[in-house]
Amino acid sequence: MAGTKTERLIEALRDRIAARALGPGDRMPSIRRFAEQMKVSPSTVVEAYDRLAAEGVIRARRGAGFYVAESPPALRTLGTATTPKARAVDPFWVSRQSMDARAGSLQPGCGWLPEDWMPHEALRRGLRQLAKAETTVLTNYATARGSPALRRCLLGRFAAENLQATPDQLMLTASASQAMDLICRLLLRPGDTVLVDDPGYFNFRALLRAHQVEVLGVPYTRDGPDLVAFEAALAHAPRLYLTNSALHNPTGATLAPTVAHRVLGLAAAHDLTIVEDDTFVDLDPDPTPRLAVLDGLERVLRIGGFSKTLSASMRCGYIAGRADWIEALVDLQVATSFGGPSPVTTELLSSVLAGGGYRRYIADLHRRLNGARKTAVSRLAGLGITPWVLPRGGFYLWCRFPDGIDTGDFAQGAMQKNLMLAPGNVFSPSHSASRFMRFNVTQMQDPQIYEVMREVLG
Structure with missing residues (x-):
């Protein structure tokens, strides 16, 4: 499980409360006993309890310890909420699918650099x-x-x-x-x-x-x-x-x-x-x-x-x-x-x-973008997908799909396979770009992206 000791402890406690192993009004384990059980310091337990109390999941009673709240807030909905997939593929669909993407999802349709490309x-x-x-x-x-x-x-x-x-x-x-x-x-x-x-x-x-x-x-x-x-x-x-x-x-x-x-x-x-x-x-x-x-x-x-x-x-x-x-x-x-x-x-x-480091970072970024663009163009060509113009910089490619492919339908199908795309008509007020798709070349390093697209193309 990722995260700090405190975060892992909070998740463990949320799981117990969500599973009703600790019910509303139940007293939480004492700080010292729980620290020994979880093999962490008492201060880590104190911090975890304080955070859960701030969220309203548990309550502190002066001189009596901590208790599960009688009506604790929903413990999972904030972390797992996603954009409804049934809505129309419009600008809000692309934005919300990008922002609410599940961990591990593939996002060649998003509009930002990967974390490991940032300074x-x-x-x-x-x-x-x-x-x-x-x-x-x-x-x-x-x-x-x-x-x-x-x-x-x-x-x-x-x-x-x-x-x-x-x-x-x-x-x-x-x-x-x-x-x-x-x-x-x-x-x-x-x-x-x-x-x-x-x-x-x-x-x-x-x-x-x-x-x-x-x-x-x-x-x-x-x-x-x-x-x-x-x-x-x-x-x-x-x-x-x-x-x-x-x-x-x-x-x-x-x-x-x-x-x-x-x-x-x-x-x-x-x-x-x-x-x-x-x-x-x-x-x-x-x-x-x-x-x-x-x-x-x-x-x-x-x-x-x-x-x-x-x-x-x-x-x-x-x-x-x-x-x-x-x-x-x-x-x-x-x-x-x-x-x-x-x-x-x-x-x-x-x-x-x-700082001078920013100039060096940008120079290296240009080099990486050039390489990623060439790689994406080559791999997309194997699927019959071609760029409308070859940009001199940046991370976007505006690409034409083979005849008979509606990229809005294609994006909906790809979303079912955890692949987030940005279909052409989202960018077109006249809805005249149904054969086009915007790709972010920095988000297209994973070969699985092309495998999924090949599957959806049929």
């Missing part, structure tokens, strides 16, 4: 340093715009790509998703029209649904949005256009400079605001100018985060944009969250990003 040693060093940090870092709210240290780091990174931003043009958020939500709260009203790529990042659509706006998909090509369709969509007077300029999610394509300039020209002519999600910027081995750089943050808002390269547990995002928009967004974040991300999170991230 966990650098994070551990940062956590040890945080233990010595000033008390204010450990106990206080964040400042309204977020950690000055992390914002300085971001401004330096922007300058390296010729994005000239001032401190009043940048704020931190709890995540890139929250950054998008704040922008939608500020700039959209129910019934507004928003342009998204087709195919495009599925959580954009999930979020926009919550804001009760009309979503209009623009076909995405290997060079960016189809310009004829983009211009035609402007007749609907959209308020926003949400996109990735490079390492596009899900296709892996990169926006061509000529297309970028035309998109910005059309946006200016039609008073359209663009939200550019650049979460994957560090995974790009050869960055090209982004919309935010070409535009100078006049009508483009850049958002991003650190969960793809550093840690999904230490969530933090940012928004860069016009100073008046940032000022209004800061007020909105204060109103809805009373400030930005935790100082503990931001200090940890800034310490890791500031």
Whole structure:
């Protein structure tokens, strides 16, 4: 059984209570006797009892020991809850299947790096340093715009790509998703029209649904949005256009400079605001100018985060944009969250990003991604599955399946075999991608993935 001695002891006690070996109102074994029985120290038993008491599973009676609660909470439902498999295969299906995946499940459809690809040693060093940090870092709210240290780091990174931003043009958020939500709260009203790529990042659509706006998909090509369709969509007077300029999610394509300039020209002519999600910027081995750089943050808002390269547990995002928009967004974040991300999170991230070790980690990550991409393309080819475009970086492959295969049905069948996939129509507002699938090449090292897919293909 994995875990610390205390965790193993807690599990053993939960099992006894769940099996009614210890029933409601029963007295728990004495600390000393139970420690001898389990061959652990009394302090370990005390810690286990204290944790179970905090959960409401047992109760402490002064001078009389610990007793099983008369109505203990359900002991297993939190750990084993899973997304209902019968629901429609939509953006929420993919997200929840990924987040609630059972231990040992195969997840080539998820959107993050495997644990052993992340810089966990650098994070551990940062956590040890945080233990010595000033008390204010450990106990206080964040400042309204977020950690000055992390914002300085971001401004330096922007300058390296010729994005000239001032401190009043940048704020931190709890995540890139929250950054998008704040922008939608500020700039959209129910019934507004928003342009998204087709195919495009599925959580954009999930979020926009919550804001009760009309979503209009623009076909995405290997060079960016189809310009004829983009211009035609402007007749609907959209308020926003949400996109990735490079390492596009899900296709892996990169926006061509000529297309970028035309998109910005059309946006200016039609008073359209663009939200550019650049979460994957560090995974790009050869960055090209982004919309935010070409535009100078006049009508483009850049958002991003650190969960793809550093840690999904230490969530933090940012928004860069016009100073008046940032000022209004800061007020909105204060109103809805009373400030930005935790100082503990931001200090940890800034310490890791500031070190030379991060640059070496990213360089090694590019090399590993290149190898994983080549391997995945080769193995998928044996199943008749081919990439739509070969990305220059990142971890996504947008692949076409053989004729006659609906990838939504395929994903449902694979889920029954503990294989989580991301079918094409989840990314397509027009539901025109039923033969496509997004794969995460870093999550495709296990040969069993291909064996299961071969079985489902029949």
